[in-house]
Amino acid sequence: MNPRTIALCVGGFVAGLSGAYFIAKPKPKKDVTVEQPILTHELLILVRKDLGMGRGKIAAQCGHATMIIFEKAMKQFPDQMSLWKEKETGPTVLAVQTEEEMQEIKAKAKKLGCVTGVVHDAGRTQIAAGSTTCCSIFGPKEIVQEFEKGLISLK
Numbered sequence: 001m002n003p004r005t006i007a008l009c010v011g012g013f014v015a016g017l018s019g020a021y022f023i024a025k026p027k028p029k030k031d032v033t034v035e036q037p038i039l040t041h042e043l044l045i046l047v048r049k050d051l052g053m054g055r056g057k058i059a060a061q062c063g064h065a066t067m068i069i070f071e072k073a074m075k076q077f078p079d080q081m082s083l084w085k086e087k088e089t090g091p092t093v094l095a096v097q098t099e100e101e102m103q104e105i106k107a108k109a110k111k112l113g114c115v116t117g118v119v120h121d122a123g124r125t126q127i128a129a130g131s132t133t134c135c136s137i138f139g140p141k142e143i144v145q146e147f148e149k150g151l152i153s154l155k
Helices: 003-024 055-076 078-086 099-111 141-148
Strands: 041-048 092-096 115-120 132-140
Touching: 041 055, 041 078, 041 099, 041 141, 055 078, 055 115, 055 132, 078 132, 092 099, 092 141, 099 115, 099 132, 099 141, 132 141
Parallel strands: 041 092
Antiparallel strands: 041 132, 115 132
16 A cells, blocks of 8 residues: 555544544533422312311321322312422311311312312211311412411311
């Protein structure tokens, strides 16, 4: 092989590597800020005090209320409910004195576009079968927080 051919081959090889480097060279990343979704909804659970349920019973009923509202809210507010679950945000649990008070709040919440759910007890332990024990409400924070005014935390 003559020196000119070798020089052309080496030159072609170097040119090929250089071209490959510039083609495959990673492009500088643009400063893209990804907006994080904001949780704008809240879960409220109302528990009837007049039934005299024990702590374990209340905990079980609140669990039922959460599951009921989760299924319903995933249909109406799937992004917000998924975010609520992802952020591991717990519900606000408040006491109501009577079933009538609970039903009144539930009706107002539903009318304002919130998702609502009601738990009816099976009657196997402390409460008569069919008794309404809890109501869950999932909706925009500003609406749900209006219902929290005047109610007391469950103790």
